[in-house]
Amino acid sequence: MADSPDAPSSEHVKPREVPYCGFCSLPPEYCEFGPTLDKCKEWLSKNDKVLYAILYNTLEDQLASTSLGDSKPEDDKKKAKEAAKIEKQIQKKMQSRVIIKRIERTKRKCVTSVFGLENFDVDLKKAAKLFANKFACGSSVTKNNQGNDEIVVQGDVSDEIFDLILEHWPIVPEDNIDLVEDKKKGK
Amino acid sequence: MFKKFNIKEDVTGHTQVKSSVQRAIRAKILEQYKDGIEGIIDDVMPKKSPLILMKCHEHISLIVMNNEVLFFNHFDGPYYPTLKLLHKYPNMLPRLQVDRGAIKFVMAGANIMCPGLTSKGARMDVSVPADAVVAITAEGKNEILAVGTTKMSTEDIKRINKNIGVETVHYLNDCLWKTVVDL
Numbered sequence: 001m002a003d004s005p006d007a008p009s010s011e012h013v014k015p016r017e018v019p020y021c022g023f024c025s026l027p028p029e030y031c032e033f034g035p036t037l038d039k040c041k042e043w044l045s046k047n048d049k050v051l052y053a054i055l056y057n058t059l060e061d062q063l064a065s066t067s068l069g070d071s072k073p074e075d076d077k078k079k080a081k082e083a084a085k086i087e088k089q090i091q092k093k094m095q096s097r098v099i100i101k102r103i104e105r106t107k108r109k110c111v112t113s114v115f116g117l118e119n120f121d122v123d124l125k126k127a128a129k130l131f132a133n134k135f136a137c138g139s140s141v142t143k144n145n146q147g148n149d150e151i152v153v154q155g156d157v158s159d160e161i162f163d164l165i166l167e168h169w170p171i172v173p174e175d176n177i178d179l180v181e182d183k184k185k186g187k
Numbered sequence: 188m189f190k191k192f193n194i195k196e197d198v199t200g201h202t203q204v205k206s207s208v209q210r211a212i213r214a215k216i217l218e219q220y221k222d223g224i225e226g227i228i229d230d231v232m233p234k235k236s237p238l239i240l241m242k243c244h245e246h247i248s249l250i251v252m253n254n255e256v257l258f259f260n261h262f263d264g265p266y267y268p269t270l271k272l273l274h275k276y277p278n279m280l281p282r283l284q285v286d287r288g289a290i291k292f293v294m295a296g297a298n299i300m301c302p303g304l305t306s307k308g309a310r311m312d313v314s315v316p317a318d319a320v321v322a323i324t325a326e327g328k329n330e331i332l333a334v335g336t337t338k339m340s341t342e343d344i345k346r347i348n349k350n351i352g353v354e355t356v357h358y359l360n361d362c363l364w365k366t367v368v369d370l
Binding site: 015016017018024025026027029030033034 | 227274277290
Protein backbone atom coordinates (compact mmCIF):
# COMPACT_ATOMS: atom_id res chain seq x y z
CA MET A 1 0.00 0.00 0.00
CA ALA A 2 1.35 3.35 -0.99
CA ASP A 3 0.22 5.54 1.84
CA SER A 4 -1.78 5.22 4.98
CA PRO A 5 -4.78 7.41 5.73
CA ASP A 6 -2.99 9.52 8.29
CA ALA A 7 -0.04 10.30 6.06
CA PRO A 8 -1.51 11.91 2.98
CA SER A 9 0.87 12.23 0.08
CA SER A 10 2.09 15.79 -0.29
CA GLU A 11 1.11 16.32 -3.92
CA HIS A 12 -1.92 14.51 -5.23
CA VAL A 13 -1.16 15.03 -8.84
CA LYS A 14 -0.31 11.48 -9.70
CA PRO A 15 -3.11 8.97 -9.69
CA ARG A 16 -2.59 6.02 -7.41
CA GLU A 17 -2.85 2.56 -8.80
CA VAL A 18 -5.14 0.54 -6.64
CA PRO A 19 -5.10 -3.20 -7.18
CA TYR A 20 -8.47 -4.83 -7.40
CA CYS A 21 -9.28 -8.40 -6.62
CA GLY A 22 -9.77 -10.38 -9.80
CA PHE A 23 -12.51 -12.37 -8.28
CA CYS A 24 -14.83 -9.96 -6.53
CA SER A 25 -13.48 -6.66 -7.94
CA LEU A 26 -13.06 -5.08 -4.51
CA PRO A 27 -9.75 -3.78 -3.28
CA PRO A 28 -8.20 -6.90 -1.76
CA GLU A 29 -8.33 -5.56 1.77
CA TYR A 30 -12.10 -5.58 1.61
CA CYS A 31 -12.35 -9.12 0.26
CA GLU A 32 -12.92 -10.36 3.76
CA PHE A 33 -16.23 -8.54 3.75
CA GLY A 34 -17.32 -9.89 0.43
CA PRO A 35 -19.15 -13.17 0.11
CA THR A 36 -16.33 -15.05 -1.55
CA LEU A 37 -13.34 -14.73 0.75
CA ASP A 38 -11.95 -18.16 -0.02
CA LYS A 39 -11.95 -17.63 -3.75
CA CYS A 40 -10.48 -14.18 -3.35
CA LYS A 41 -7.70 -15.53 -1.20
CA GLU A 42 -6.92 -18.12 -3.80
CA TRP A 43 -6.78 -15.49 -6.49
CA LEU A 44 -4.61 -13.14 -4.50
CA SER A 45 -2.16 -15.81 -3.48
CA LYS A 46 -1.69 -16.60 -7.13
CA ASN A 47 -1.46 -13.08 -8.41
CA ASP A 48 0.06 -10.92 -5.74
CA LYS A 49 2.09 -12.87 -3.23
CA VAL A 50 3.45 -9.81 -1.46
CA LEU A 51 0.09 -8.29 -0.83
CA TYR A 52 -1.29 -11.66 0.15
CA ALA A 53 1.35 -12.05 2.80
CA ILE A 54 0.76 -8.57 4.15
CA LEU A 55 -2.98 -8.85 4.19
CA TYR A 56 -3.65 -12.33 5.34
CA ASN A 57 -0.86 -12.84 7.82
CA THR A 58 -1.95 -9.86 9.80
CA LEU A 59 -5.53 -10.56 9.06
CA GLU A 60 -5.36 -14.05 10.37
CA ASP A 61 -4.37 -12.67 13.76
CA GLN A 62 -7.20 -10.23 13.67
CA LEU A 63 -9.64 -12.82 12.52
CA ALA A 64 -8.48 -15.17 15.20
CA SER A 65 -9.05 -12.53 17.82
CA THR A 66 -12.34 -11.25 16.50
CA SER A 67 -13.88 -14.35 15.05
CA LEU A 68 -14.23 -15.98 18.43
CA GLY A 69 -16.64 -13.34 19.61
CA ASP A 70 -17.58 -11.73 16.39
CA SER A 71 -18.77 -14.21 13.84
CA LYS A 72 -21.58 -16.42 14.98
CA PRO A 73 -22.47 -19.64 13.24
CA GLU A 74 -25.42 -17.88 11.64
CA ASP A 75 -23.01 -15.50 10.04
CA ASP A 76 -21.02 -18.30 8.53
CA LYS A 77 -24.12 -19.94 7.26
CA LYS A 78 -25.19 -16.77 5.56
CA LYS A 79 -21.84 -16.37 3.92
CA ALA A 80 -21.84 -19.95 2.74
CA LYS A 81 -25.25 -19.44 1.28
CA GLU A 82 -24.16 -16.38 -0.61
CA ALA A 83 -21.07 -18.09 -1.88
CA ALA A 84 -23.19 -20.98 -3.10
CA LYS A 85 -25.45 -18.54 -4.84
CA ILE A 86 -22.58 -17.03 -6.75
CA GLU A 87 -21.25 -20.46 -7.61
CA LYS A 88 -24.64 -21.37 -8.98
CA GLN A 89 -24.70 -18.29 -11.13
CA ILE A 90 -21.37 -19.21 -12.62
CA GLN A 91 -22.52 -22.72 -13.21
CA LYS A 92 -25.65 -21.50 -14.84
CA LYS A 93 -23.57 -19.33 -17.06
CA MET A 94 -21.49 -22.27 -18.12
CA GLN A 95 -24.61 -24.24 -18.91
CA SER A 96 -26.42 -21.64 -20.91
CA ARG A 97 -26.39 -22.23 -24.60
CA VAL A 98 -25.82 -20.08 -27.62
CA ILE A 99 -28.15 -20.89 -30.43
CA ILE A 100 -27.31 -20.03 -34.00
CA LYS A 101 -30.36 -20.42 -36.11
CA ARG A 102 -30.86 -20.24 -39.79
CA ILE A 103 -34.25 -18.93 -40.69
CA GLU A 104 -35.60 -19.06 -44.18
CA ARG A 105 -37.13 -15.89 -45.48
CA THR A 106 -38.03 -16.69 -49.04
CA LYS A 107 -37.05 -19.67 -51.08
CA ARG A 108 -33.41 -18.82 -51.43
CA LYS A 109 -32.89 -16.09 -48.93
CA CYS A 110 -32.45 -16.46 -45.23
CA VAL A 111 -31.28 -14.74 -42.09
CA THR A 112 -29.19 -16.08 -39.23
CA SER A 113 -30.19 -15.36 -35.67
CA VAL A 114 -27.82 -15.68 -32.74
CA PHE A 115 -29.42 -16.09 -29.40
CA GLY A 116 -28.00 -16.37 -25.91
CA LEU A 117 -24.72 -14.55 -26.28
CA GLU A 118 -25.60 -12.07 -23.54
CA ASN A 119 -25.27 -14.82 -20.95
CA PHE A 120 -21.55 -14.75 -21.55
CA ASP A 121 -21.25 -11.02 -20.94
CA VAL A 122 -21.04 -10.18 -24.57
CA ASP A 123 -22.20 -6.75 -25.58
CA LEU A 124 -24.84 -7.55 -28.15
CA LYS A 125 -24.63 -4.23 -29.93
CA LYS A 126 -20.91 -4.57 -30.38
CA ALA A 127 -21.25 -8.16 -31.49
CA ALA A 128 -23.84 -7.17 -34.07
CA LYS A 129 -21.56 -4.49 -35.38
CA LEU A 130 -18.72 -6.97 -35.57
CA PHE A 131 -20.80 -9.43 -37.54
CA ALA A 132 -21.91 -6.69 -39.88
CA ASN A 133 -18.34 -5.65 -40.50
CA LYS A 134 -17.06 -9.15 -40.90
CA PHE A 135 -19.68 -10.46 -43.26
CA ALA A 136 -20.47 -7.21 -45.03
CA CYS A 137 -24.15 -7.53 -44.38
CA GLY A 138 -26.95 -6.12 -42.29
CA SER A 139 -26.90 -7.13 -38.65
CA SER A 140 -28.95 -5.85 -35.77
CA VAL A 141 -30.08 -6.51 -32.24
CA THR A 142 -33.78 -7.23 -32.12
CA LYS A 143 -36.25 -8.46 -29.60
CA ASN A 144 -37.75 -11.80 -30.47
CA ASN A 145 -41.30 -12.70 -29.57
CA GLN A 146 -40.32 -13.90 -26.10
CA GLY A 147 -38.96 -10.45 -25.45
CA ASN A 148 -35.34 -11.55 -25.39
CA ASP A 149 -32.62 -9.85 -27.32
CA GLU A 150 -31.05 -11.62 -30.22
CA ILE A 151 -28.82 -10.71 -33.09
CA VAL A 152 -30.18 -11.09 -36.58
CA VAL A 153 -27.69 -11.26 -39.40
CA GLN A 154 -28.81 -11.14 -42.99
CA GLY A 155 -27.70 -14.05 -45.08
CA ASP A 156 -26.71 -17.59 -44.21
CA VAL A 157 -23.51 -17.23 -42.23
CA SER A 158 -24.13 -19.73 -39.45
CA ASP A 159 -20.89 -21.65 -39.88
CA GLU A 160 -18.83 -18.50 -40.09
CA ILE A 161 -20.51 -17.11 -36.98
CA PHE A 162 -19.77 -20.32 -35.16
CA ASP A 163 -16.07 -19.92 -35.88
CA LEU A 164 -16.09 -16.23 -35.17
CA ILE A 165 -17.70 -16.66 -31.76
CA LEU A 166 -15.12 -19.23 -30.77
CA GLU A 167 -12.33 -17.01 -31.91
CA HIS A 168 -13.63 -13.80 -30.46
CA TRP A 169 -15.10 -14.81 -27.13
CA PRO A 170 -13.02 -17.67 -25.81
CA ILE A 171 -15.19 -17.89 -22.69
CA VAL A 172 -17.96 -19.43 -24.74
CA PRO A 173 -17.37 -23.18 -24.69
CA GLU A 174 -17.61 -24.84 -28.03
CA ASP A 175 -20.01 -27.49 -26.83
CA ASN A 176 -22.50 -24.85 -25.80
CA ILE A 177 -23.08 -23.54 -29.26
CA ASP A 178 -25.93 -25.09 -31.18
CA LEU A 179 -26.45 -24.80 -34.87
CA VAL A 180 -30.10 -25.04 -35.73
CA GLU A 181 -31.91 -24.82 -38.99
CA ASP A 182 -35.45 -23.65 -39.02
CA LYS A 183 -38.10 -25.91 -40.54
CA LYS A 184 -35.78 -28.72 -41.48
CA LYS A 185 -34.28 -30.85 -38.72
CA GLY A 186 -30.95 -29.93 -37.10
CA LYS A 187 -27.60 -29.94 -38.81
CA MET B 188 -28.83 5.45 -4.19
CA PHE B 189 -27.21 2.67 -6.12
CA LYS B 190 -28.53 -0.31 -4.31
CA LYS B 191 -30.47 -1.14 -7.40
CA PHE B 192 -29.04 0.10 -10.61
CA ASN B 193 -28.64 -1.49 -13.95
CA ILE B 194 -26.81 0.29 -16.69
CA LYS B 195 -28.87 -1.37 -19.36
CA GLU B 196 -32.24 -0.62 -17.92
CA ASP B 197 -31.81 2.51 -15.89
CA VAL B 198 -29.92 4.65 -18.33
CA THR B 199 -32.40 6.52 -20.44
CA GLY B 200 -29.88 8.05 -22.77
CA HIS B 201 -26.41 9.36 -23.12
CA THR B 202 -25.25 12.42 -24.97
CA GLN B 203 -21.98 14.06 -25.60
CA VAL B 204 -22.48 17.45 -24.02
CA LYS B 205 -21.68 20.79 -25.58
CA SER B 206 -18.40 22.31 -24.58
CA SER B 207 -20.18 25.11 -22.77
CA VAL B 208 -22.05 22.60 -20.66
CA GLN B 209 -18.83 20.74 -20.07
CA ARG B 210 -17.22 23.95 -18.84
CA ALA B 211 -20.15 24.58 -16.54
CA ILE B 212 -19.92 21.11 -15.03
CA ARG B 213 -16.21 21.48 -14.64
CA ALA B 214 -16.61 24.83 -12.93
CA LYS B 215 -19.18 23.42 -10.59
CA ILE B 216 -16.97 20.52 -9.62
CA LEU B 217 -14.03 22.86 -9.13
CA GLU B 218 -16.07 25.13 -6.94
CA GLN B 219 -17.35 22.25 -4.91
CA TYR B 220 -14.03 20.62 -4.15
CA LYS B 221 -11.77 23.67 -4.38
CA ASP B 222 -8.34 22.79 -3.02
CA GLY B 223 -8.98 19.07 -3.07
CA ILE B 224 -9.13 18.93 -6.81
CA GLU B 225 -7.34 21.97 -8.20
CA GLY B 226 -4.07 20.19 -8.85
CA ILE B 227 -5.64 17.18 -10.46
CA ILE B 228 -8.59 18.46 -12.42
CA ASP B 229 -6.65 18.50 -15.67
CA ASP B 230 -5.76 14.87 -15.15
CA VAL B 231 -9.24 13.89 -14.12
CA MET B 232 -11.11 15.88 -16.73
CA PRO B 233 -8.90 17.00 -19.57
CA LYS B 234 -10.46 20.07 -21.12
CA LYS B 235 -10.46 18.74 -24.61
CA SER B 236 -11.69 15.20 -24.32
CA PRO B 237 -15.36 14.70 -24.91
CA LEU B 238 -17.58 14.37 -21.90
CA ILE B 239 -20.61 12.20 -21.93
CA LEU B 240 -23.61 12.74 -19.75
CA MET B 241 -25.63 9.65 -18.97
CA LYS B 242 -29.10 10.37 -17.81
CA CYS B 243 -30.65 7.73 -15.65
CA HIS B 244 -33.91 7.17 -13.88
CA GLU B 245 -34.72 9.15 -10.77
CA HIS B 246 -32.79 12.19 -11.91
CA ILE B 247 -29.42 10.59 -11.53
CA SER B 248 -26.85 11.59 -14.08
CA LEU B 249 -23.43 10.10 -14.56
CA ILE B 250 -20.51 11.98 -15.99
CA VAL B 251 -18.49 9.72 -18.17
CA MET B 252 -15.17 10.36 -19.81
CA ASN B 253 -13.06 7.82 -21.66
CA ASN B 254 -15.54 5.10 -20.78
CA GLU B 255 -15.09 5.71 -17.10
CA VAL B 256 -17.68 7.08 -14.74
CA LEU B 257 -16.06 9.99 -12.96
CA PHE B 258 -18.84 11.76 -11.15
CA PHE B 259 -22.52 11.39 -10.58
CA ASN B 260 -25.18 13.63 -9.18
CA HIS B 261 -28.79 13.55 -8.24
CA PHE B 262 -31.16 16.14 -9.65
CA ASP B 263 -29.08 19.30 -9.45
CA GLY B 264 -27.33 18.36 -6.23
CA PRO B 265 -23.61 18.14 -5.64
CA TYR B 266 -21.38 16.04 -7.84
CA TYR B 267 -20.03 12.97 -6.10
CA PRO B 268 -16.86 11.33 -7.31
CA THR B 269 -17.07 7.59 -7.87
CA LEU B 270 -15.00 5.26 -5.73
CA LYS B 271 -12.78 4.26 -8.61
CA LEU B 272 -11.83 7.90 -9.04
CA LEU B 273 -11.40 8.36 -5.31
CA HIS B 274 -9.07 5.41 -5.11
CA LYS B 275 -6.87 7.14 -7.61
CA TYR B 276 -7.00 10.48 -5.87
CA PRO B 277 -7.79 9.78 -2.25
CA ASN B 278 -7.13 13.30 -1.07
CA MET B 279 -9.94 14.81 -3.01
CA LEU B 280 -12.38 14.70 -0.16
CA PRO B 281 -12.16 15.03 3.60
CA ARG B 282 -12.01 11.57 5.06
CA LEU B 283 -13.77 10.16 8.06
CA GLN B 284 -12.93 6.77 9.42
CA VAL B 285 -15.42 4.28 10.76
CA ASP B 286 -14.64 1.42 13.12
CA ARG B 287 -14.20 -2.13 11.97
CA GLY B 288 -17.62 -3.27 13.03
CA ALA B 289 -19.29 -0.81 10.73
CA ILE B 290 -17.65 -1.97 7.50
CA LYS B 291 -20.00 -4.85 7.02
CA PHE B 292 -23.05 -2.67 7.27
CA VAL B 293 -21.70 0.12 5.14
CA MET B 294 -20.97 -2.38 2.42
CA ALA B 295 -24.56 -3.48 2.60
CA GLY B 296 -25.65 0.08 2.00
CA ALA B 297 -26.42 1.30 5.51
CA ASN B 298 -26.09 4.93 6.48
CA ILE B 299 -23.37 5.65 8.96
CA MET B 300 -24.52 6.21 12.49
CA CYS B 301 -22.71 8.60 14.77
CA PRO B 302 -21.38 5.97 17.20
CA GLY B 303 -19.61 4.33 14.26
CA LEU B 304 -17.71 7.55 13.80
CA THR B 305 -16.92 8.31 17.41
CA SER B 306 -15.93 4.93 18.81
CA LYS B 307 -12.40 3.74 19.46
CA GLY B 308 -11.43 2.58 16.00
CA ALA B 309 -12.98 5.56 14.28
CA ARG B 310 -11.36 8.87 13.54
CA MET B 311 -12.53 12.28 12.55
CA ASP B 312 -9.42 14.36 12.09
CA VAL B 313 -11.03 17.04 10.02
CA SER B 314 -13.95 19.22 10.93
CA VAL B 315 -16.64 19.21 8.32
CA PRO B 316 -19.91 21.14 8.23
CA ALA B 317 -23.25 19.51 7.65
CA ASP B 318 -24.23 18.56 4.10
CA ALA B 319 -20.66 18.14 2.93
CA VAL B 320 -19.44 15.37 0.68
CA VAL B 321 -17.04 13.10 2.53
CA ALA B 322 -15.15 9.90 1.87
CA ILE B 323 -15.42 7.08 4.36
CA THR B 324 -12.42 4.96 5.18
CA ALA B 325 -12.29 2.19 7.72
CA GLU B 326 -10.24 1.10 10.67
CA GLY B 327 -7.17 -0.79 9.51
CA LYS B 328 -7.83 -0.16 5.84
CA ASN B 329 -6.13 2.12 3.40
CA GLU B 330 -8.73 2.33 0.73
CA ILE B 331 -11.88 4.35 0.72
CA LEU B 332 -15.00 2.42 1.53
CA ALA B 333 -17.84 4.74 0.65
CA VAL B 334 -18.89 8.23 -0.31
CA GLY B 335 -21.58 10.10 1.51
CA THR B 336 -22.94 13.40 2.71
CA THR B 337 -22.76 14.47 6.31
CA LYS B 338 -26.11 14.94 7.94
CA MET B 339 -24.67 17.03 10.74
CA SER B 340 -21.35 18.72 11.32
CA THR B 341 -18.52 16.76 12.86
CA GLU B 342 -18.91 18.69 16.10
CA ASP B 343 -22.53 17.69 16.28
CA ILE B 344 -21.64 14.09 15.54
CA LYS B 345 -19.34 14.10 18.52
CA ARG B 346 -21.77 15.98 20.72
CA ILE B 347 -25.04 14.28 19.91
CA ASN B 348 -23.62 10.86 19.07
CA LYS B 349 -26.92 9.49 17.92
CA ASN B 350 -28.77 8.88 14.68
CA ILE B 351 -27.39 9.12 11.19
CA GLY B 352 -24.10 10.96 10.87
CA VAL B 353 -23.27 10.36 7.26
CA GLU B 354 -25.71 9.34 4.61
CA THR B 355 -24.08 6.74 2.38
CA VAL B 356 -24.49 7.52 -1.27
CA HIS B 357 -22.12 5.15 -3.00
CA TYR B 358 -20.26 2.24 -1.41
CA LEU B 359 -17.98 -0.60 -2.40
CA ASN B 360 -19.68 -3.38 -4.28
CA ASP B 361 -22.91 -1.54 -4.92
CA CYS B 362 -24.40 -1.56 -8.37
CA LEU B 363 -22.58 1.54 -9.54
CA TRP B 364 -19.30 -0.01 -8.47
CA LYS B 365 -20.04 -3.07 -10.53
CA THR B 366 -21.07 -1.00 -13.49
CA VAL B 367 -18.63 -1.01 -16.34
CA VAL B 368 -19.43 1.65 -18.85
CA ASP B 369 -19.40 0.52 -22.40
CA LEU B 370 -20.44 2.99 -25.01
